[in-house]
Amino acid sequence: MNDHAKFGTPTDRHHLGAAGMPLNTLSDYRPIPADAYGTLFLPDRLAKGYHVEEINDGAFYVTSGAYDAMFVATGNGVVAIDAPPLLGVNMLRAIREVTDEPVTHLIYSHYHSDHIGAAGIFGGDGLTVVSHEYTREMIERWPDLGGTRGLPTPTHTFSTSETLDVNGVKFQLDYKGVNHTPGNIFIYTPKQKALAAIDIISPGWSAFKHCDASENIRGWAEAHDWILEYDFKAVVSGHVNRWGTREDAQASRDYTADIIAFAKEALDQAEDLEFIERIGFSNAWVLWENYFNEMTNYVTKKTLEKVTDNGQTWGQRLAGADVMTKYHAYTILEALRLEYGLVTAFEKRIIPQEA
Numbered sequence: 001m002n003d004h005a006k007f008g009t010p011t012d013r014h015h016l017g018a019a020g021m022p023l024n025t026l027s028d029y030r031p032i033p034a035d036a037y038g039t040l041f042l043p044d045r046l047a048k049g050y051h052v053e054e055i056n057d058g059a060f061y062v063t064s065g066a067y068d069a070m071f072v073a074t075g076n077g078v079v080a081i082d083a084p085p086l087l088g089v090n091m092l093r094a095i096r097e098v099t100d101e102p103v104t105h106l107i108y109s110h111y112h113s114d115h116i117g118a119a120g121i122f123g124g125d126g127l128t129v130v131s132h133e134y135t136r137e138m139i140e141r142w143p144d145l146g147g148t149r150g151l152p153t154p155t156h157t158f159s160t161s162e163t164l165d166v167n168g169v170k171f172q173l174d175y176k177g178v179n180h181t182p183g184n185i186f187i188y189t190p191k192q193k194a195l196a197a198i199d200i201i202s203p204g205w206s207a208f209k210h211c212d213a214s215e216n217i218r219g220w221a222e223a224h225d226w227i228l229e230y231d232f233k234a235v236v237s238g239h240v241n242r243w244g245t246r247e248d249a250q251a252s253r254d255y256t257a258d259i260i261a262f263a264k265e266a267l268d269q270a271e272d273l274e275f276i277e278r279i280g281f282s283n284a285w286v287l288w289e290n291y292f293n294e295m296t297n298y299v300t301k302k303t304l305e306k307v308t309d310n311g312q313t314w315g316q317r318l319a320g321a322d323v324m325t326k327y328h329a330y331t332i333l334e335a336l337r338l339e340y341g342l343v344t345a346f347e348k349r350i351i352p353q354e355a
């Protein structure tokens with residue numbers, strides 16, 4: 001069965017109308033800034049499918065060109081942080097490329113399978129596996145997060161913070177509350193000044209859809225400031241194809257703060273909405289769809305056109321901002337109602353109030 005048989009012809013795909021999503025092409029969007037390519041087209045990454053580089057003193061960054069992870073050679077054993085399926089066995093190859101030390105420790109950043117689902121490549125016997133307690137709960141509840149290989153079950157968990165000492169190398173593990181997911185921890189090596197903070201920022205890029213598919217948007221937004229509290233040379237963020245600098249983290253924080261500010265501004269101005277009369281009150285979902293789309297478009301336009309501190313607009317500065325900002329705008333508008341406690345003028349308008 002070919003793709004057309006499965007999904008319909010390209011023409012059919014464009015005919016979902018109001019029930020469907022827009023299907024666009026590359027030329028509908030702004031070209032990607034050169035520095036956002038990162039390691040994607042490096043000869044070694046193209047040849048091997050991965051790129052590995054030392055951040056500092058035994059701490060290594062490894063990427064498939066889409067998914068990133070970290071590992072630290074301590075002198076007598078490797079500590080791996082995450083194992084994304086899109087790196088898979090290439091993570092082991094990257095480790096073997098730079099050291100003969102065995103992998104003795106594994107730290108999970110969070111339970112999402114796209115970042116830890118290949119951890120079975122490390123085997124399980126004798127491996128010390130560390131995670132937040134919520135991550136262990138998820139792995140025990142849904143063992144298939146590790147696919148056919150399965151996932152090594154955490155042998156040691158914690159709830160707020162913990163310092164690991166592996167052959168004299170310190171790992172500071174911090175959980176400051178719900179963010180991208182419950183249990184998403186930051187892993188910091190003070191000597192190497194390397195920080196793994198997964199699925200918060202995407203260096204050089206706008207985050208992936210809906211604030212990187214986060215479960216708690218307010219916590220995800222706050223986590224940008226948590227990253228900046230560390231004294232780091234490199235932040236390994238899980239995506240996309242290079243590690244991040246302080247400047248990258250500041251840009252992601254400011255971009256997110258602008259979306260939140262414009263979303264609040266949109267809600268303040270949401271009283272005079274012509275579509276309410278036009279659509280009426282018979283189909284609540286059409287009303288809400290129009291409300292969110294109008295607010296989302298307002299926030300998206302304001303954000304993409306905002307001139308930032310380096311003189312560029314967000315649309316010019318962050319790769320893929322013109323693809324993804326609308327999803328963040330929608331998600332943040334929704335979060336303002338659910339997580340920030342704002343009751344919108346729109347809601348007051350459509351629901352009868354006491355006189």
Ligand SMILES: [Zn+2]
Nearest residue numbers: 110112180199
């Ligand atoms: Zn995730």
